[in-house]
Amino acid sequence: MKINCVIIDDEPFAQELIEGYIQKIPYLNLVASCGNVFEAIEILQNNEIDLLFSDVQMPEINGIDFIRSLKTPPFVIFITAHPNFAIDGFELDAVDYLVKPASFDRFLKSVNKVLKVIKEKPSVKNPVSESLFVKEGHKLQRIRFDEIFYIEGMRDYVKIMIKDRMIVTHMTMKRIEDQLPKAQFIRLQKSYIVRISAIKSINGNMVEIYDFQEKLPIGKQYKDNLFSTFGLTDL
Template sequence: MEPLHCIVIDDEPIGQDVVVSFIEKIPYLQLGATFGDPMEAFMYLQQHEVDIIFSDIQMPKMNGLELVRSLEKPPVIIFITAHRDFALEGYETGVMDYLVKPVRFDRFVKAVNRTKEYIDMRKQPAIQQVSADRVFIKADGKLIKILLGEILYVEAQGDYLKIVIANETFTTLGTLKSMDEVLTLPKFFRVQRSFILNLEMVRSVTGNMVELVNGKTITIALNKKDELFQLLGIK
């Protein structure tokens, strides 16, 4: 099992010692360093890859919330603090969990196990084809099964893909190029740079627009129109 690298940030030595003792009891956690000064932790994070930060919030010079906001791509954060008032603001920064001192070991383990599940899932491919007719995608923090025949269309949106089926829409990391390998002719067709559509879901074609059964209209690229018509059997 590949270890998860972590650091501890707490200006109180006793707080550090408790978290370190908990980490040492969990085989898949590997402690990289401890810090009493968040600024020193910030400098460390510029040079080292870390999976999890265990951090106090109320500290001098820079508090834990400010540290997280200062990181361009923060690791998973678990706040450990005596100040309950920061809980809501802590969750709004996207932290994984918020533990209130004194922390019980069983509560610590629960937070860490949840974090491990999240990191393991994040490392998996965003789109996994498991058979000829279905894929699993990572969306909303879980793996979701998508039957290819139910897809109306897939739209590229920057680094993400919007996958639309009859009654639901899912967003996942990915490119249309990766979907080209899954959604193949003759059933699926890339009608323009940003869209792949299910030809069985086409209701009508008007000029350079195609309408799907859900009412969605998509522009046809000029260099794709003849091929689309041929696939639809239109003369």
């Protein structure tokens, strides 16, 4: 399996560093290294690209606005010197957000996330794979993954918080976590799982979720993984 990828970065040194990392990973195929988004547009139009490594702050159009403009963007890993854009990046369902200069180990961890998702992706797109069914009362309720804001565990039950209401179902946290795509959800602590792109802010040991007033606590053993996901260091 080969993952076709493109680099978008206006800094030659950053391009060379990422190119060197890509050369070390057998399943990555570098199609092009672009100095701006206009070069990348042409590459995307003429090639099947699976993965973009994109800087954020670039002349004329920044990386986040560029990805937002794409109708069907490939997987995206942002690599930038500006960690304050991390939340914006994950709103676009970016696979990861790395802060320059990213180490090879950190780079490899991000790329392996993409490989895992591609391997697990059905050859024919199946809408069921983008959702899960849970028992609610006497019926099976289908919930799309992108509807879920967060999940709270209550012994043998879970509360699934979607925008319009709360769904309570008889299920353990372990069982529902196994059904969620790892690239989209993260464990905050024993009792909470949150959709990564639903995180609005991180303040100390609390996470604020879009459209909800509640702030969710971050467990000590999960904090490093949360900050690593956003390419951040502890505040």
